[in-house]
Amino acid sequence: MTEQKIKWVCDYCTYExxxxxIKxxxxxxxxSRGPIITEEPYKNSPDLDPSPEWDPPRTESGSSLLICPDSSARPRVKSASMAEIANKWSCQICTxxxxxxxxxxxxxxxxxxxxSSPTESPQTSGSNAGCRPALHSPVDTCEEYNDRNRLNTHQQHWTCTACTYQNWPKTTKCVVCDHPKPNNLESIELAESAEPTPMINEQDRARWRGSCSGGQRRSPPMAKRGDNMKMDFQRIELAAGAMSSKEEQEVDFKKLKQIRNRMRKTDWLFLNACAGVVEGDLAAVxxxxxxxxxxxxxxxxxxxxxxxRSSAFDVGFTLVHLAIRFQRQDMLAILLTEVNQQAAKCIPSMVCPELTEQIRREIAASLHQRKGDxxxxxxTDLxxxxxxADIEDLPPAVQEKLFDEVLDRDVQKELEEESPVINWSLELGTRLDSRLYALWNRTAxxxxxxxxxxxxxxxxxKDSVLRKTLHDSLHDCSHWFYTRWKEWESWYSQSFGLHFSLREEQWQxxxxxxxxxxxxxxxxxxxTHIFVLAHILRRPIIVYGVKYYKSFRGETLGYTRFQGVYLPLLWEQSFCWKSPIALGxxxxxxxxxVAMENDGYDNRGAGANLNTDDDVTVTxxxxxxxxxxxLHIHFLSAQEMGNEEQQEKLLREWLDCCVTDGGMLAAMQKSARRRNHPLVTQMVEKWLDRYRQIRPCASLSDGEEEEDEDE
Structure with a gap:
């Protein structure tokens, strides 16, 4: 009964x-040793002790003292009455x-x-039934001090003419946009007649400039990652839209609107990264x-x-320039490392950006949606x-440079040496010339x-064309893929001894x-996404990967579950190609x-029944x-699951398989030599010409070394 009657008031938020x-x-x-609020007067509850733990100090009028959190030296008088509850004030923002x-x-x-008067405190009403008579407090001394201090401080602030931010009197430039401080007369006039620009909506203005009249304006909060596009680039929109009335007459807003309409998502990300360097936001970068x-x-x-923001951004500046100008040492180290890494790599798509864009348009044009269920x-293109194969004609020094720039040496070493996943068979790698090379890929x-x-x-x-196609295929054929996924996951959990069952809501x-x-x-x-990609490509995907997750100390954490064969099982076999691709x-x-083109097949694949012509290279x-x-076959149904012989039969139906002299089952990846897609062939030739140009220099240096050895 005592705990339900007596409460203590927080000194900061006044919560009972x-x-x-304890908190x-x-x-x-x-x-803190603050006052205790009672719901009923002590005289009406004779069995209730008003201060069982601690008796708070009282003033002459009988009210408890509460120390103001803003000024510890100035006490404020507290009147514990029901009239105070009735006089609560409603917030203009959250009510x-x-x-x-x-x-x-x-x-x-x-x-x-x-x-109406800054120094007036709320009037308290008369006593209510069942409550002690309210004690009037003529003046709240702490409230009066704080109000007078805010009024004096607010009059001394000067308003920026570019972004309308209120700065402290001693600052010579705006802390938000670095705009110089205007004279006092112009600052006062702008503070009295400044109106929000139409490009900033009411919600942004209330959040950025302060929500109550007379309140001090604060700098805009940083947008959270994961919001929509407009909120993610709010700082750019505010910088472009926050202009004074004089600047609105000089700037052509139609042109700004045209510029924004032409901006793509990558452009907005770049501008947001530039603003992030200036403001120290590493997440934007x-x-x-x-x-x-x-x-x-x-x-x-x-x-x-x-x-x-002419004081921060100049034409021709990069993220590195901005990091140097604003002394962002942590960002500068990351950016320089990224630049050096990209400079050290040179893949065909980097050398020929024009052809790369044409290939992207060709891919988008070759994507179609199947009619039916x-x-x-x-x-449509294979x-x-x-x-x-012309790489082998280059000098050894040039070949080494080419492989360093186009391959990922770390991935190649991990798949070959640390865990023998690729190129472990001498028969395939040497005699059949089917060595696989790991191309360098972005770490995104x-x-x-x-x-x-x-x-x-x-x-x-780069333009997320394949990702959009993956998303649309998953949504349009959700029932088909969901049935396969659910059946496969249930079988996989039971095969590893994880005897559990999920409700349909959990599966969903x-x-x-x-x-x-x-x-x-x-x-x-x-x-699941690899399984869907196999249907988009209409061809099998073979993933050669490590079997275990490992920590940085080399400790095994769990299975990766990626290695195996992904077949387009939901298509008809006649609608698909049997030539797979390989991923690591x-x-x-x-x-x-990927493999390297080979020139002939004499004495190769004996007993394999290749049945290929001279214009096709086979890996x-x-x-x-x-x-x-x-290798495991992913996402099999209950009817397709069986022993190893049944799975091998399924592989032979969906892939061009052969058995080598060593008794190894292998799939044949066929590609047209010299007659691949014309845009891809042209891109590879331009990329290879870059290394052919440095061939005379390498030959000259080799000749000079030979002359030095003869001498």
């Missing part, structure tokens, strides 16, 4: 807490009812709206990097005009990327999609998460595994691991 609480339930502030003595709103920290943006990109005149998207979250396009067309999924939640990953650029993808998986990163991809165990 139970006496057993305030609302703001988590520690309990929360606050105690009369609260300076700011407990919920949103908005300042209290000003009354990381978002631009993860989208595959060029670190060496320069600001154009239109972009500088859109940013509207299974309305999945598919590619393209397989291979390294040209789109590495799976990039590796698929690298293995087929030799380019990245997991499936919704898989669908959401497909629609988020930069989000990591799973096995290492510690959360996918890489395209033999093993369907077993280094322990000669058959």
């Amino acid at each position: 807490n139970w006496p057993s609480a 305030c339930t609302m703001c988590r502030a520690h309990r 929360y009812l606050n105690w009369p003595r609260a300076i700011r709103c407990t919920q949103c920290l908005c300042q209290r709206p000003r009354t 990381e978002a631009y990097k993860s989208s595959g943006g060029d670190i060496a990109r320069q600001l154009t005149a239109d972009e500088v005009q859109l940013l509207n 299974f309305a999945c998207y598919f590619l 393209v397989t990327f291979t390294l040209p 979250g789109d590495c799976l999609l990039d590796s698929v396009l690298q293995a087929t067309w030799g380019i990245y999924d 939640e997991d499936w919704a998460f898989i669908l959401s990953l497909a629609s988020q650029p930069g989000a990591s993808l799973e096995q 998986y290492t510690r959360g990163h996918f890489s395209a595994l 033999f991809l093993p369907l077993v691991d280094s322990e000669r165990k058959l």
Whole structure:
């Protein structure tokens, strides 16, 4: 009964807490020796002790003393009456009812709206039934001091003519946009007659400039990552729109609108990264990097005009220039490392940007949606990327330089040496000339999609065309893929001894998460997405990957579950190609595994029944691991699951398989030599010409070394 009657008041948010609480339930502030509020008067409850734990000090009028959190030296008088509850003031922003003595709103920290007289305290009403008569407090001394201090401070602030931010009197430049301080007369006139620009809506203005009249304006809060596009680039829109009335007459807003309409998502990410360097927001820079943006990109005149901060941004500036100007040492180290890494790599799509764009348009044009119940998207062209055989004609020094720039040496070493996943068979790698090379790939979250396009067309999924197709196929054929996924996951959990069953609601939640990953650029993808990609390509996908997740100390954390064969099982076999592509998986990163063109097949593949002509190059991809165990086939139904013989029969139906002299089951990847897609062939030739030009220099240096040895 005592705990229900007596409460203590928090000194900061004035929340009434139970006496057993050590911290305030609302703001988590520690309990102080403040007053105790009683719901009923002591005289009406003779059995209730008014101060069982502590008797708070009383003033002459009988009210408790409460120390003001803003000024510890000035006490404020507290009147514990029901009239005070009736006189609560409502916040203009969140409509929360606050105690009369609260300076700011407990919920949103908005300042209290000003009354008719700053020094007047709320009048208390007469005594209510069952309550002690209210004691009038003529003046709240702490409230009077704070109000007078805010009034004097607010009059001394000067308003920026560019962004309307209120700065302290001693500052010579605006702390938000670095605009110089105007004279006193102009500042006063602007403070009295400044109106918000039409480009800033009411919600942004209330959040940025302060929500109550007379409140001090605050700098705009940084937009959260993951919001929509307009909120994500709010700082750029505010900088472009916050102009004074004089500047509105000089700037052509039609041109600014045209510039914004021409901006793509990558352009907005770049501008947001530039603003992030200036403001010290590393997340904005990381978002631009993860989208595959060029670190060496320069600001154009239109972009500088859109940013509207001449003191910070200049035409031709890159992120590195901005990091140097504003002394962002942490960002500068990251940016320089990224620039050096990109400069050290040179893949065909980087050398020929014009042809790369044409190939992207060609891919978009070759995507079609199948009519019928299974309305999945598919590619109409069969393209397989291979390294040209002309590389072997280059001098050894030039070949080494080429492989350093086009291959990922770390991935190649991990797949070959640390865990023998590729090139472990001497028969395939040497006699059949089917050695696989791991192409260098971006470290963004789109590495799976990039590796698929690298293995087929030799380019990245920079415009997210393949990701959008993946998302649309998953949604349009959700029932078909969901049935396969659910059946496969149930079988997989039981085969590993995980005897559990999920409710249908839980299955639906997991499936919704898989669908959401497909629609988020930069989000990591799973096995289900590889299965869908096999249907989009209309060809099998073989993933050679490490079997275990490992920590940085080399400790095994769990299975990766990516290695295996992904077949387009929901298509008819006659609608698909039997020539697979190969991908490599290492510690959360996918890489395209491609072969090099070979010139002939004399005495190769004896007993394999190749049946190929001279214009087709064949790469033999093993369907077993280094322990000669058959690779897993993902997403099989209950009727398709069986023993190893049944799975081998299924592989022979969907792939062009052969058995080598050593008794190894392998799939044949066929690609037209010299007659691949014309755009891809032209891109590879231009890339190879770059190394052919340095061939005379290498030959000259080799000749000089030979002369030195003769002498």
